[in-house]
Amino acid sequence: MRRTVVHAPPKPVTVAYKASASEESVSISEFVQRRCPSLARDFVPAWWLFNGHLQTLYSVLGDFTKTDNVIYQRTYLRLQDGGTLGLDFTGPDDTQCEADAPMIVVLHGLTGGSYESYVRAILAPACSPLSEQGLGYRAVVVNFRGCAGVPLTSPQLYSAGHTDDIRQALFYISQRYPTAPLVGVGFSLGANVMTRYVAEEGELSRLRSLCILGCPWDLQANTDKLTSTYLGHHVYSKGMGRNLVNLLRRHVDTLSTYSDRGVAEAAAATMNMVRPTIEAFDSHFTRIAGGSSPPWPFATAGDYYAYASSHKVLGNVQIPFLAINSVDDPVVREIPVGSERSGWVTIAVTPQGGHLGWFEANDKWFEVKRWIRTPVMEWLKATAEDLICVTPSWRPLYTDKDGYIREVNGNAGLGCKEVEGGGIIVGAEPQRDVLAGL
Known part of the structure; x- marks a missing residue:
């Protein structure tokens, strides 16, 4: 079909x-x-x-x-x-x-x-x-x-x-x-x-x-399903995580100058990660520096996913x-x-x-x-x-x-x-x- x-x-x-x-x-x-x-x-x-x-x-x-x-x-x-x-x-x-x-x-x-x-x-x-x-x-x-x-x-x-x-x-x-x-x-x-x-x-x-x-x-449901399979976890999720780390690497010198909200520390910790999944990247960096305050920073990646998901707002379009x-x-x-x-x-x-x-x-x-x-x-x-x-x-x-x-x-x-x-x-x-x- x-x-x-x-x-x-x-x-x-x-x-x-x-x-x-x-x-x-x-x-x-x-x-x-x-x-x-x-x-x-x-x-x-x-x-x-x-x-x-x-x-x-x-x-x-x-x-x-x-x-x-x-x-x-x-x-x-x-x-x-x-x-x-x-x-x-x-x-x-x-x-x-x-x-x-x-x-x-x-x-x-x-x-x-x-x-x-x-x-x-x-x-x-x-x-x-x-x-x-x-x-x-x-x-x-x-x-x-x-x-x-x-x-x-x-x-x-x-x-x-x-x-x-x-x-x-x-x-x-x-x-x-x-x-x-x-x-x-x-x-x-x-x-x-x-x-x-x-x-x-x-x-x-x-x-x-x-x-x-x-x-x-x-975001949470799709992240969970993505990492539940071998290809999803090791190819797609880690591929996207590597992309994000490489993007961050271009700007780490700039980010290291910002002490507000722990952004510099989050960037440094994220740069030390080896082939992280996208959820690991989000847990270390996006939940802290993915947007303005409020509502950032979030306590966990799951909290960020719950906030950012778009499926729940379709009734307002x-x-x-x-x-x-x-x-x-x-x-x-x-x-x-x-x-x-x-x-x-x-x-x-x-x-x-x-x-x-x-x-x-x-x-x-x-x-x-x-x-x-x-x-x-x-x-x-x-x-x-x-x-x-x-x-x-x-x-x-x-x-x-x-x-x-x-x-x-x-x-x-x-x-x-x-x-x-x-x-x-x-x-x-x-x-x-x-x-x-x-």
């Missing part, structure tokens, strides 16, 4: 959309069915990538340097707490598209960045001109603190539960492109962050819609929301298809595809392409162009005397401003010491 199962919300909302020369109102379930027809077609994995392990390992070890090449223009944002984000923009410039052209906002996976092949697999076609069968959209990848060459300038990294960084990045993007509909795409850990962000914001979300791929949902997971994903084994969720949330589950893989055969013998790009492109076009949305009542933005962009009557601790640096980023260039694809 290779058919994708689309789990519609128990009580779907009614939405209006543009249908030929008129406007129609249908349930969100019917909207997904009509506007994302690829979800109803069979996904047939490449014959030599016939299970979730092979799909996942190819995502990590495959050579994608010559496919889906994307050139970015980086902008650095300084946050109110001293942290730095790297925003990588791509697509047509302001002279080549209308001011209200859609903007795709992307969050990458665990230790990735804009260079990831799964990110480029979406942005390369989405940002191509209509004449080349693209969407002609603009896009920006928000690189987490310390990832993809972004300097670490604060006593914290990032985590599955810290949403203020994407919140502040959206201040900047919204002010820079005030009339552009913002549509979100999140991968793996970034999917968890985006889910929590839109749930926390509700009707005030600056994202018009969201599509998430490979979300880890219930108030925008069109499509999640896609795979049954044979060796990293994410628990998918909340039976959980309580709002009428906006659709969860599609493919029988195969691994973790952020979804590779199907291309024209040549061993050449593959990502099946996932088709449903994601359909969703982006449907929600950015066809869906008729109520004008959101966002909190207005202003720039303070120090140049920080803030929300009127918003959180006083949040604000961001553009700082020097950045430049051209070649998306296909791999990162040293960090495995891609996760």
Whole structure:
């Protein structure tokens, strides 16, 4: 059985959309069915990538340097707490598209960045001109603190539960492109962050819609299942743990200067670990320095997982929301298809595809392409162009005397401003010491 199962919300909302020369109102379930027809077609994995392990390992070890090449223009944002984000923009410039052209906002996976092949697999076609069968959209990848060459300038990294960084990045993007509909795409850990962000914001979300791929949902349950098998424990969990330690190693000199909250001590202790699992890394470092205080630091990794999990907040989502997971994903084994969720949330589950893989055969013998790009492109076009949305009542933005962009009557601790640096980023260039694809 290779058919994708689309789990519609128990009580779907009614939405209006543009249908030929008129406007129609249908349930969100019917909207997904009509506007994302690829979800109803069979996904047939490449014959030599016939299970979730092979799909996942190819995502990590495959050579994608010559496919889906994307050139970015980086902008650095300084946050109110001293942290730095790297925003990588791509697509047509302001002279080549209308001011209200859609903007795709992307969050990458665990230790990735804009260079990831799964990110480029979406942005390369989405940002191509209509004449080349693209969407002609603009896009920006928000690189987490310390990832993809972004300097670490604060006593914290990032985590599955810290949403203020994407919140502040959206201040900047919204002010820079005030009339552009913002549509979100999140991968793996970034999917968890985006889910929590839109749930926390509700009707005030600056994202018009969201599509998430490979979300880890219930962090404790999926961590427990991951480490319950030999491959899960020794290959995937330790592989992700090694990635995090190698990422931390790049910034340990900076972190060693911060004595607040025990960050320097936590960094030093973590650096002494040999091939830790992801849970061991989270226990030593993420629970202490994965976000701002409060609620960080947490007493245990389990407390952090309980706080950061996204499956429990789906009832608060108030925008069109499509999640896609795979049954044979060796990293994410628990998918909340039976959980309580709002009428906006659709969860599609493919029988195969691994973790952020979804590779199907291309024209040549061993050449593959990502099946996932088709449903994601359909969703982006449907929600950015066809869906008729109520004008959101966002909190207005202003720039303070120090140049920080803030929300009127918003959180006083949040604000961001553009700082020097950045430049051209070649998306296909791999990162040293960090495995891609996760």
